[in-house]
Amino acid sequence: MTADRPVRVCVDAVGGDKAPSEVLMGVAAALRALPDVSVTLVGPDEVVTPFADKHERVIAHPATETIGMDEHPASAVRSKKDSSIVVGCRLVREGEADAFFSAGSTGACMAAATLVMGRIRGVARPAIATVIPTAGAPAVLLDVGANADCKAEHLVAFAHMGAAYARRVLDVTEPRVALLNIGEEPTKGSALAIEAHEAMSAVVPGFVGNIEGRDVLSGEIDVIVTDGFTGNVTLKLLEGTSKTLLSQIKSEMTATPIRTVAAAVLAPGLKGLKARLDPDAYGGAPLLGVRGVCIIGHGSSNAYAVSQAIRVATTAVRNDLTNAIAEAVESPRT
């Protein structure tokens, strides 16, 4: 798209455990930081209209229904046509918005985006990607949960989509793509991994082969491809491990008064580290393979996570992520 008009990001005002307050604060922060962005806020009239009245570049779009975190995604999407998630996806499809963000039910966002926006031609299975902090540059990991059972051809499409995301959103010129596996040799792994390795070797530009679990955080890979089961376990394990380790370190550091003093000296450094490891910085999880930019925040998204997601959505729109994915999937650059 051209840069002469603002990017219009549609935001689900009632998605997430901390909605609407943190969502609204996040929108306000994003508007302050990003002068070329406008927001269409979807949700209950009494939430979205007063906010739009008070903020420039915000359009209120009332929606009467909400999809809860525990509803069955596909049935909720089919039955609640006027829910914030379904309406948001429809605004993108109809060209009223350029991107959609929600911190609501991941399943419902996936179902709505797939049904309402539609899939990009050549994409059998949209995938959820996530950007993870590593020892080096951040890496795109996908699929992290959209598809628990995959075929090799799906993994090949994930590789193309992840590489397009790395190029267009993370600004990596020649992404290095790897398959998450349990050995480095091409013949190692599950039947799926062996078949996917062979297929990816043939058609995925920048494919460097297998990496093992211990290399995920090495920073030497830009796109890590796996099935949605392994990817989801990987992502949640990373979150859990960081949390457990940092909390154990904290308790060691405050075990005695003298340690507490020493810890205070180190606090700025550890705070910097914690910030670098903060997944919120990368702005939620993009659903790749649908016809429009769709970013899904985790349920506990705070204002910072929301504003970063709006930033990422804007970059994805400006750099034409959706068409880049369509091109990568239809005619892989070899």
Next chain:
Amino acid sequence: MTADRPVRVCVDAVGGDKAPSEVLMGVAAALRALPDVSVTLVGPDEVVTPFADKHERVIAHPATETIGMDEHPASAVRSKKDSSIVVGCRLVREGEADAFFSAGSTGACMAAATLVMGRIRGVARPAIATVIPTAGAPAVLLDVGANADCKAEHLVAFAHMGAAYARRVLDVTEPRVALLNIGEEPTKGSALAIEAHEAMSAVVPGFVGNIEGRDVLSGEIDVIVTDGFTGNVTLKLLEGTSKTLLSQIKSEMTATPIRTVAAAVLAPGLKGLKARLDPDAYGGAPLLGVRGVCIIGHGSSNAYAVSQAIRVATTAVRNDLTNAIAEAVESPRT
């Protein structure tokens, strides 16, 4: 077995990157610490005989061949009948030793133990378990790589075997067993996970349902069951994450002179933490489901890892792990 004779642990003198020196030091340390253990050392005559001459409770058992880390496991085991790994497993089968330990090729150990010791009746697929440090008590994770592709019935057997290990080696009276999955509800996950959840609910004592990646280190579960692909990724990811985080913390802590001073104050606490997280403390990875105690060390095992593995092997023999697994698999306690 009765406590009136020493446990005889057979050790592969030439297994691992640091063999034989670290292996021999580990054997010496184990003998000092464990008065009720004798060691049969298998390997080249010039390595094992001088060591046996100098140490009480060591029998040298020369073997003329060695299986390298990069050899095809099954073919190497078939062709090298006088390799330390094959000979070690044979000594267990023939009742000349009670347990076997090697830090050599994992694949070759698995193949040799399965072919030479044989499988326990009812075990279609032996599994490699590993004990991981958590925020609470250590947990048994299996399979971590023996079986990249699994069926639900294999996961059920893994659950029984892991629970037997927790009872007999980790001294957990009523192990809590969980399935690693990508959601807590029984209907979540891959086709394999859904089927395994149903089967485990029916027959596995202490089964508490699914856990997600973020709960692996919670310390609330004693036995975490998964297929060998997911388990291997999980284990290596845990290793990689701890390593990356601790190294980043170290570099933050030494970034300025004053931080280095403060870090020195905290050093004992962090050292204690590092020791608690050290997987070597749990003594290698037991291969469960074969007719004999078989412990596989990682290739980089040092003397401490070797001595801990001998300690664990001794506990497993004294507490009759092999029969406990046979009973658990044949007649699950419900």
